[in-house]
Amino acid sequence: xxxxxxxxxxxxxxxxxxxxxxxxxxxxxxxxxxxxxxxxxxxxxxxxxxxxxxxxxxxxxxxxxxxxxxxxxxxxxxxxxxxxxxxxxxxxxxxxxxxxxxxxxxxxxxxxxxxxxxxx
Amino acid sequence: xxxxxxxxxxxxxxxxxxxxxxxxxxxxxxxxxxxxxxxxxxxxxxxxxxxxxxxxxxxxxxxxxxxxxxxxxxxxxxxxxxxxxxxxxxxxxxxxxxxxxxxxxxxxxxxxxxxxxxxxxxxxxxxxxxxxxxxxxxxxxxxxxxxxxxxxxxxxxxxxxxxxxxxxxxxxxxxxxxxxxxxxxxxxxxxx
Numbered sequence: 001x002x003x004x005x006x007x008x009x010x011x012x013x014x015x016x017x018x019x020x021x022x023x024x025x026x027x028x029x030x031x032x033x034x035x036x037x038x039x040x041x042x043x044x045x046x047x048x049x050x051x052x053x054x055x056x057x058x059x060x061x062x063x064x065x066x067x068x069x070x071x072x073x074x075x076x077x078x079x080x081x082x083x084x085x086x087x088x089x090x091x092x093x094x095x096x097x098x099x100x101x102x103x104x105x106x107x108x109x110x111x112x113x114x115x116x117x118x119x120x
Numbered sequence: 121x122x123x124x125x126x127x128x129x130x131x132x133x134x135x136x137x138x139x140x141x142x143x144x145x146x147x148x149x150x151x152x153x154x155x156x157x158x159x160x161x162x163x164x165x166x167x168x169x170x171x172x173x174x175x176x177x178x179x180x181x182x183x184x185x186x187x188x189x190x191x192x193x194x195x196x197x198x199x200x201x202x203x204x205x206x207x208x209x210x211x212x213x214x215x216x217x218x219x220x221x222x223x224x225x226x227x228x229x230x231x232x233x234x235x236x237x238x239x240x241x242x243x244x245x246x247x248x249x250x251x252x253x254x255x256x257x258x259x260x261x262x263x264x265x266x267x268x269x270x271x272x273x274x275x276x277x278x279x280x281x282x283x284x285x286x287x288x289x290x291x292x293x294x295x296x297x298x299x300x301x302x303x304x305x306x307x308x309x310x311x312x
Contacts, residue, residue, distance in 0.1 A: 030160045030197060034270045069198055069275030080265045099190035103282040110258060
């Protein structure tokens with residue numbers, strides 16, 4: 001099942017690697033409500049707290065096929081709350097073969113200038 | 121063709137299309153909500169099905185088959201999720217219809233709400249269709265954090281601003297006391 005750094009659901013997983021400060025998203029994540037995303041929010045917040053002020057936390061979406069608008073809201077909310085804390089910066093990795101990532105991931109940079117976007 | 125009835129209320133560029141295609145599906149909203157991944161399954165199926173209208177090779181000005189499939193999967197999932205979440209009252213039928221047009225595809229998804237649900241949804245629609253979608257999107261995200269809200273309308277706004285989807289909406293009061301909500305989504309097959 002899951003430890004603190006791994007969330008596995010039907011068709012998706014989210015994993016935090018505390019050594020490399022990377023949170024990886026995999027599969028198709030289309031949960032019903034923001035409440036259903038709460039445990040992912042908790043993992044993201046903890047990953048941010050565990051990243052040093054001069055370090056960078058990476059959100060790796062390269063293996064995430066789909067994310068619904070509730071999920072985009074969750075990730076956006078995390079970027080905004082990180083901006084308010086203004087500690088570690090964020091790096092976002094995307095996949096150029098996944099169309100929504102090409103189109104939508106850059107929105108995260110509009111929320112906070114300390115977000116870098118790398119679509120590979 | 122069919123005239124809009126006086127009790128009906130339309131928002132956006134509604135298309136009256138006389139011919140109903142064979143590409144349609146009816147499902148039960150409560151069943152969709154209870155078995156949530158059916159929204160995802162249905163959207164991925166219809167996205168793939170409709171994308172097969174796209175030739176394997178297209179010129180640069182058009183979206184490729186894979187791109188169309190991904191846009192449709194995103195769009196239809198949001199529409200089916202909305203039907204599953206927001207259908208209200210005794211009438212729980214959801215109807216999906218799709219048309220393939222010259223340079224676009226048109227989708228219509230219908231669900232039913234209680235009459236009192238119309239005004240708040242119409243207010244959201246008015247705001248979406250009459251404001252800059254980019255500004256409204258970022259404003260909503262910030263408000264959601266400030267006020268600890270769920271992301272109402274964010275799915276539509278993402279589809280409008282990032283994928284160029286054009287929405288129109290129609291409310292039709294029914295004799296059984298419910299109100300049918302028809303959402304039309306037009307997807308251009310040309311690159312932006």
